[in-house]
Amino acid sequence: MEMAIGTAEIAARRGEVPVGAIIVDTASGRVVANCGNQMVGRNDPTAHAEMLAIRAAGNMIGSQRLVDCDIYVTLEPCPMCAAAISLARIRRLYFGAYDAKGGGVEYGARIFDQTSCHHRPEIYGGLQERKSAVLLKNFFENRR
Amino acid sequence: MEMAIGTAEIAARRGEVPVGAIIVDTASGRVVANCGNQMVGRNDPTAHAEMLAIRAAGNMIGSQRLVDCDIYVTLEPCPMCAAAISLARIRRLYFGAYDAKGGGVEYGARIFDQTSCHHRPEIYGGLQERKSAVLLKNFFENRR
Numbered sequence: 119m120e121m122a123i124g125t126a127e128i129a130a131r132r133g134e135v136p137v138g139a140i141i142v143d144t145a146s147g148r149v150v151a152n153c154g155n156q157m158v159g160r161n162d163p164t165a166h167a168e169m170l171a172i173r174a175a176g177n178m179i180g181s182q183r184l185v186d187c188d189i190y191v192t193l194e195p196c197p198m199c200a201a202a203i204s205l206a207r208i209r210r211l212y213f214g215a216y217d218a219k220g221g222g223v224e225y226g227a228r229i230f231d232q233t234s235c236h237h238r239p240e241i242y243g244g245l246q247e248r249k250s251a252v253l254l255k256n257f258f259e260n261r262r
Numbered sequence: 263m264e265m266a267i268g269t270a271e272i273a274a275r276r277g278e279v280p281v282g283a284i285i286v287d288t289a290s291g292r293v294v295a296n297c298g299n300q301m302v303g304r305n306d307p308t309a310h311a312e313m314l315a316i317r318a319a320g321n322m323i324g325s326q327r328l329v330d331c332d333i334y335v336t337l338e339p340c341p342m343c344a345a346a347i348s349l350a351r352i353r354r355l356y357f358g359a360y361d362a363k364g365g366g367v368e369y370g371a372r373i374f375d376q377t378s379c380h381h382r383p384e385i386y387g388g389l390q391e392r393k394s395a396v397l398l399k400n401f402f403e404n405r406r
Contacts, residue, residue, distance in 0.1 A: 162317050163326040163349040164308075173306050182307040197373055198349065201342035201366070205307040219378060222345070226378035227371040229341055234363065234370035 119190050119212060119246045121152065126192045126253055129154030129167070136253045137193045139167035141175040144209065145186040151175040167191060168199035172206050183207045192250035194243060197222030200229035204237045211239040214250030263334050263356060263390045265296065270336045270397055273298030273311070280397045281337045283311035285319040288353065289330040295319040311335060312343035316350050327351045336394035338387060341366030344373035348381045355383045358394030 125138030134155040141151040153170035157163055168191050176182050188210040189203060194217040201222075203211055213223070222229050223241065230238040269282030278299040285295040297314035301307055312335050320326050332354040333347060338361040345366070347355055357367070366373045367385065374382040 157326050160317075161320040161324055161326050163320060163328075163351075164313055164316055164346045165326075169308055172308055173304075176305040176307060180305055182301050182305050182309075184307075196345060196349075197371065197376075198342050198345035201340060201345065201371070202308045205340075205342065207307075227341065227345070227366075227373055227376050229371055232341075232371050 119192070119214065121149070122190045122192050123214070123246060123249055123253065125152055125154045125167070126250065129156075130253065130257050132156075132159060134158055136257050137167045137191065139171040139189060139191040141171045141184065141187050141189050141208075143175070143179060143184075143187050150178045150187065164198065166196065166199050168195050169202055172202055172208075176206070185209065188212065189239075190245075192246075193217055193254065194221035194223050194225070196220050197227040197229055200227075203239060204229060204235055207237050208239050210242065212242045212245050214245055215247050215254065216243060263336070263358065265293070266334045266336050267358070267390060267393055267397065269296055269298045269311070270394065273300075274397065274401050276300075276303060278302050280401050281311045281335065283315040283333060283335040285315045285328065285352075286332050286334070287319070287323060287328075287330055288332060294322045294331065308342065310340065310343050312339050313346055316346055316352075320350070329353065332356065333383075334389075336390075337361055337398065338365035338367050338369070340364050341371040341373055344371075347383060348373060348379055351381050352383050354386065356386045356389050358389055359391050359398065360387060 130136035274280035
């Protein structure tokens, strides 16, 4: 999670909402993706940290199923990213700050609680919550 | 929608679940994206036709907000794609076959009906429904 926070800080310096995501392949113990938000830089509304990390990990591992992988993300995933985590069959989701407005795990669409959801990872929220939340708070305060 | 069906047919020939998506920029009247599923080919569980089309359109137009754009997709979008359509601020969603198992518009997470959903496009389902559905049915029958 420390690594994901560092990636989020770098995203903020690029003018992106500071969110970072890391994917670890537990079979090899290796980090297979390390991505920050790039929506602004890529003119791409889907370029959330988690989406970029899933794409990078699939490419690295050579499979669209990331069954041995865990994802660490600094903010509760939105519905798009939560659904992508399910499609990727990721084993564990660790996230930092909860997101009452935009989240899709504990809030909103609660993607993994839908009966139509084919795969629910183990979920651990609130890891280093304060650090991730302060990063976001400072970013939005500086933009006002 | 005819063009999207043609794209879905091409996807099937590549061994991908036959779904096609077209994005039209209504300001210019031009097709700005034309994509089929590529999950298998790219080892990418997020490479649904709609996601690729949104990324291509954002890149083409130079903005992550596709406010003047309409999307035509042969199948009801899943929760990931529906959430991406919302993030992209797409104006109108036209889709072909309904998807009771995997859909996220009329079924499942019903993304656009969530109070936390920031943008709901105009939605028109069931366009050329039979053609899109037959394409999918034939594809899965041939794989058995």
